[in-house]
Amino acid sequence: MRKQFIYLSLAATLFCGACKKDNYEAPDAGISGNIVDALTGKNVPQQTLNGAKIRLFQTDFRNPEPINSAIKADGSYANTFIFSGNYKVVAEGPFFYKDTLNLNIKGNVQADLKVTPYMEVTCELVSKTSTSITVRVKANRTPNNTQKIARVAVVAGTTTGVDINNYYNVNGTSNGRVLENTEAIADAVVEAKTYEFTLANLKPGTSYYVRGAARTINNGNFYNYASMLQISTNP
Known part of the structure; x- marks a missing residue:
């Protein structure tokens, strides 16, 4: 019995020592x-989901791995779980x-990133009826963008996470998405049209x-979006 007690005491001591050793700062x-x-x-x-992201590189270290953060539907972002230090901030x-922004981050820092979107979508x-919603969508490339316009669409879902790949879908009918392929249509025609x-x-x-x-032909096949509408079908 005494030997068992000694073994248990020794194991507890080693366990507590390991805890102290691995107790890194949060x-x-x-x-x-x-x-x-x-x-x-x-x-x-x-x-x-699978869209734009913020990439943080902690430059205090050699060859830092990026810390990726998703961007919310409204264009805002937040990562409140990093260590203080010097960072390069890149948007994709x-x-x-x-x-790129080079910031010394201590505590909570607010930083907006200015970009030029590929397209402006309205x-x-x-x-609307009890079972349908009709909208008008217009898509235009921003100045000096020569990328080909490839798709124009509308998507609908029951959560704010709705996007071109996540939408209301019943029995595989894709009734929460309507998409038009515009690759064979001249960009001037697409931009002049209201869909x-x-x-x-x-x-x-x-x-x-x-x-x-809507999206252009771009690396990553990223879509640009209009602001979110919340619409209720009729009873």
Whole structure:
């Protein structure tokens, strides 16, 4: 019995020693801000899942691995779980972004990143019924952008996470997305047109989040989005 007690005491001592050795300080800093259109000063809407991201490189270390943070649908971002230090901040998404920020981050820092979006997309409600929503979508490239316009679309879902890949879908009918391929159409024609899309086979009396969307042919196949609309179908 005495031997067992000694063994248990020794094991507890070693365990506690290991705890003290691995008791590193927790992250003590954070960064938040917005992706801002350099021309308009407005936030650039984004795709949350598999979309734009903020990349943080802690330059206090050689060859640092990036710390990636998703950007929210409204164009804002936040990472409140990093260590104090010097960072290079880079944005990646459906926009032209040439400059990088070099920041000394201590505590919580606010930093907006100015970009030029590939496209400006607008979406407005035309009409709605108990089972459908009709909107108008217009897509234009920003000045000096020569990328080909490849898609114009509208998507709808029951959460704010709606995007070109995540939308209301019943029985595989894709009724929460209407998409038009414009690769064979001249860009001037696409930009001059207002696209009217109807989302059909929806549920009566249900609130949907609706976004116009469009993309150019770009590395990453990133989409640009209109601001989110919240529309309820009629009872």
